Amino acid sequence: MIKVLIADNHPVVQDGIAAALSSNKEIEVVAKVRTTSELFEVLPKVSPDIILLEMNIPEVNGITALRQLKKEYAQAKVLIFSSESEDVYALSTLRAGASGYLSKDADTSLLSEAITKIANGGLFITNELAQRLAFDESTNKPRKFFRKLSTREVEVLKLLAEGKRNKYVAEELGLNEKTVSTYKARLMRKLNVDNMVDMLQQAKALELY
Incomplete structure (x- = not known):
């Protein structure tokens, strides 16, 4: 069983994610938190395998929270789930220690796929994002702008x-x-x-x- 903690300040989003994951019997949502202080308070109590972290969670900048997570709970794997620009933030969060990045615009079916892949030791970004980060469509050369x-x-x-x-x-x-x-x-x-x-x-x- 893959234990997931959802960190997002919108209850509707939390419930939507939990509902989307409920069809996967290998995934269990063990906690939902709305702020970073709640996140670090609950973490030692539930010991999740995956933390689904909203980039703009209140109190502490998302990347700062990610760094703290990796420092204090190195074993926990973090999937960033956000409406922020993928091209910029996917690279930044992966550099900071995230195991994946998924846009809130993505199909909900990708949630289970991303969580399962990360739980098995993989790194998750969508194929579309990987292509956009790798190539500039106008020149067909690797993009350096966002890097x-x-x-x-x-x-x-x-x-x-x-x-x-x-x-x-x-x-x-x-x-x-x-x-x-x-x-x-x-x-x-x-x-x-x-x-x-x-x-x-x-x-x-x-x-x-």
Whole structure:
């Protein structure tokens, strides 16, 4: 039996996921939580095999929560389930230790497939996403655009795109303000811009907000 914990702040989504998984007799939903504090409180009590984690779960940034999970519960496998841009966040979350990424736009039948594959030691992304990450359709060459940014750079850019100031970004990600400024400069260089307005336009193009 594969024990699954659902971490999403919307009860309707939680119930929908649980209903979608109920037809698979090899999967058991052992807990549902709405915030990261609930997540870390419940984890040691239920010891799930798979954590289905919403990218924008309240209280702590999803990638930050993922890092903490991998640090404190290294044996737990995490499937990110989100409406955020796949092209950007799939790479970032996999780099941060996720075992898979599934868009909320995906067919619910893929949930069981993803959970089973991850439970058996595999890594899950959809075939469509794998193709989009691997090739640029216009040139048929490997895409490097979305691979320019590190996981931390994506986190910083997302928060800046949401209008957050350096101090907030630093506190949210456990950095100091000087380091955030360094990331901003690095982002401008990688995205080939020389001001914040253009950088935020790039963030919009990347579907970060």
